Amino acid sequence: MAIINRKKNQVPDSEKDIQYYSKLFWKYFFYGLGGIALFFLFASWGLLGSMPSFEDLENPDSNLATEIISADGVVIGKYFEKNRSQLKYSDLPKNLVQALVATEDARFYEHSGIDGRGTLRAILSFGTSGGASTLTQQLAKQLFHGEGSKFLPFRIIQKAKEWIIAIRLERQYTKNEIIAMYCNVYDFGNNSVGVNSAAKTYFSKEPKDLTITESAVLVGMFKNSGLYNPVKNIEGVTNRRNVVLKQMEKAEIITEAQKLQLQRLPIKLNFKLESHKDGTATYFREYLREYMKKWVEENKKPDGSDYNIYKDGLRIYTTIDSRMQLYAEEAVEAHMANLQEEFFEQAKENKNAPFVNISQAETDRILKKAMKASARWNIMESNDKSEEEIIASFKQKTKMKVFTWKGERDTIMTPLDSIRYYKHFLQSGLMAMEPQTGNIKAWVGGINYKYFQYDHVGQGARQVGSTFKPFVYATAIEQLGMSPCDSILDGPFMIRKGEHNVTEDWEPRNSDNKYRGMVTLKRALANSINTVSAKLIDKTGPEAVVELTHKLGVTSEIPAQPSIALGAVEITVQDMVAAYSTFANQGVYVKPQFLRKIEDKSGVVLYEPVPESHDVLNKDIAFAVIKLLEGVTEGGSGERLRTEGGGNGDNRWTGYPYMFKNPIAGKTGTTQNQSDGWFMGMVPNLVTGVWVGCEDRSARFRSLTYGQGATAALPVWGYFMKKCYEDETLNVSKEDFDRPANLGIKVDCYSRPAAVVKDSTDTEQSTEEFEL
The missing domain is CATH 1.10.3810.10 (Biosynthetic peptidoglycan transglycosylase-like)
Structure with a gap:
């Protein structure tokens, strides 16, 4: 009976198997769940490899490009490793x-x-x-x-x-x-x-x-x-x-x-x-990049590490106006392509083109200097190639792309020939600035940054020619109490050896070799009469002119010599625009400003510059200079701004129709042998400077017809301003320059006889002059 009862209570083998496997399943199931849980837990702890921290999730490393933003809110460029x-x-x-x-x-x-x-x-x-x-x-x-x-x-x-x-x-x-x-x-x-x-x-x-x-x-x-x-x-x-x-x-x-x-x-x-060498404002962006390299050296992150302009996603807010920048680039392209065509046409008759009136030895020196500055020379020299081997390589024909005003062109030529080819190209620099704020609105440093990377606005100083004369006139008005209506004799004049430290007798002549007798200062500047500028600097002394020019913001070294009155001084476009802006800003110099602020990627302001300014001239003197410069566009070398054609009637190039009716103060400039052409143009809220010339001074037009500032540079200004006026959103002024209350200097020359001027080389006389 006991045996029977024991057998009744005995669990069948099949049920044991079910219970066994059931327990085994749930055992491994929970082990598996635990393992998976541990797996994810270990992964979250970083035991299976690094995991981002909470801070990483808040600020993932996105390798952000730094953006350059114009004053009107347009991204005009970037600095990046990854765009x-x-x-x-x-x-x-x-x-x-x-x-x-x-x-x-x-x-x-x-x-x-x-x-x-x-x-x-x-x-x-x-x-x-x-x-x-x-x-x-x-x-x-x-x-x-x-x-x-x-x-x-x-x-x-x-x-x-x-x-x-x-x-x-x-x-x-x-x-x-x-x-x-x-x-x-x-x-x-x-x-x-x-x-x-x-x-x-x-x-x-x-x-x-x-x-x-x-x-x-x-x-x-x-x-x-x-x-x-x-x-x-x-x-x-x-x-x-x-x-x-x-x-x-x-x-x-x-x-x-x-x-x-x-x-x-x-x-x-x-x-x-998108490339650093393409797009808009390329020269300005490179100038800004060099500035930012210095800025990051002097400014650190809160944790002490360095900013990286290529990865940190900075936002650089500039004063450049993208619309004005576009119009400036269009103006340079439109005129320079046209002028270049004439330059190539004239070069056909010159066996040593583009160089004029220099020896073969001097030509060889220029070309060798260019070879040594090239990447080819540097690479071959670093590979221990001899100078003879390097020079020989410059004479071997090779396939290359070259710049033309009609687009890149595939060709075959020697590297030496390509150097001479590029020496033909006329370059240009343009900068426009708001005189009251110092805000730079447009910056064109050259004709094509990809092929010509030298910046002719902030980097390249060139002789300024007659655009320097207003500094002489301003000094005369300030130091001698003269006015635009005072008269002076345009006649032969000489500064003797020893006077003003000149080493030999200096007798300046007018560009047309003519003398006009008694002229007002306004007429003298309008016609850029050299003898009058020489007489004025003789009266003030060159030291006074140099001092005033430096107060106007010109940083170039200027010799205290009478010859500076005719523009034998090298100054950048940037400094010239700032100096002229002082006249438009009632005698107050404002340092050119290209930055508004710098932010980090989160919008935190890292830097905001403070404008720099100082008084240079009183309002009356500044306004008197403005009236002198208005005479240039009313009846002088800038008069073509008010006519249908911008060029001369005796050549095939006739320029652009401007027909400006509003007040414009300006000055053309042409250096010796037509190597540099300038035009400085001002309206009350915008001052723009334009320079045109070849990279080498010996590469130039043969005559004044095309090489003078009125033909080479003034049309760029005219085209630029025409586009600015057509865009009414820019609010470029067409009004009169602000006239100081109780003006103490005679500027309206038609109202009464001009003052009598005592000149050391003239007899005292008076003459009545009327406004041009």
Whole structure:
């Protein structure tokens, strides 16, 4: 009976097996869950490789480009290693956001970083039905561990880290912020990182201006920008774009009819690769870069580390106006291309072109100096090549691209011939400034930065010719109490050896070798009469002129010699504009200003310059100089600004029609042998200086017809101002210059007889002069 009862209570073997395997299953199931939990916990702690900290998530290292922003809010350039710039969600076009979500993550607004349905689908189909990465996971991959490894264990670890980061991102940021971050970090190829750069590179547009099809192209590139590159694979990109449009139709963003219509449209690119050497304000951007290099040396981050202008996403707000900058560049291009054509035409008759009246030895010296300054010479010299070998290489023909005013041209020539070819090109420098604030509005340092990188605004000082004379006249008005209506004899004049430290007798002559008798100062400056300038500096002494010129902001070394009265002084365009601006600003010098402020990527202001100014002349004297300079455009060398044609009637080039009616103060300048042509032009709220000449002074026009400032430089000013006046949003003044109250200097020469002037070489006489 006991045996029977024991057998009744005995559990069958099959039930034991079920209980055993059941316990074993749950044991390993919980072990597995624990292991997975530990796996994710260890991953989150960084035991399986580094993980971003909370601070990293707040401030991901995005390698941001520094942006250069104009006064009117346009990004005119960038400094970068990777061309990446930030956009806010509000800056993204709605159609792009809709296309992105519809294509890459349809349930983006429903999940919290990981799409469970998508993950399960991918597991069950072994990945054949598509991946399971959400936009947040893709952002995590982009920000912190790139594309990952192909080795399965590493891929599993990286996927776990990706999930953890995605969840943290979802906790830390809103959905809109995550989309913006994703659009800012994706590499679209061709050195364009982020939607902002991609829109400008492929379509030359701001992101907000992208059409639906253009947005679809960029969204299609998110899959693989290397494969779907519209520059290299337009067919593949078109197919991928159409897939995006189909997804937009599936998400009911567009209708089927719209989808079909959009899919039939060809992709129209406006591809412009952003480069430091291309775009607008190239010379200014390089000048600014050199300034920023010094700035980062003197200014540190709060933690003591250095700023990096190529990675830290700084925002540099400048005084440049993008509209004026465009008009200035157009003015230089329009006139210089025209003038260059005439230069080449004249060079055909010159066996030593472009050089005029120099020996072969001097020509060889110029060319050898250029060879030694070239990259070819430096590279070969660093490779221990002898000078004979290097020079020989300059005489071997090679394929190259050369600059022309009609675009780059492929050709074959020797490097030495290419040096001589480039010596033919006339260069130009233009700067426009607001005299009351010192804000520089336009800066054109040359004709093409890619080929000619020397900056003729802030870097290159050239002889200024007669544009220096107003400084002499201003000194005479201040020191001698003269007025624009006072008369002086235009006649032969000599400063003897020993006077004013001259080493030999100096007898200046007028450019036309004529004398006009008694003339007012206004007429003398209008006609740029050399003898009058020489007499004035003889009376004031050259030291007084030098002192005033330095007070006007000119930094060049100026010899205290009478010859400076005729412009034998080298000054930069920048300094000349600042000096003339003092006259327009009622005698107050304001240092040229090109920066408004510098911000970090978060918008914190790091630097804001303080304007520098000082009094130089009283208002009456400054206004008297303005009235003198108005005479230049009323009846002197600048009179062509008021006529239909800007050129001379006896040559084939007739310039541009200006017909300006408003008050303009200005001065032309031409140096010896027509090596430099200048025009300084002023209206009450804008002062602009223009220089034109070849790189080498011996490369020039043969005669004054084309080489003078009135022909070489003045048309650039006229074209620029004409464009500025046509753009009424710029508010460039057409009004009179401010006349000081109770003006104590006679400037209206028609009202009464001119004053009597006692000249050491003249007999005392009086003459009545009338306004020109």
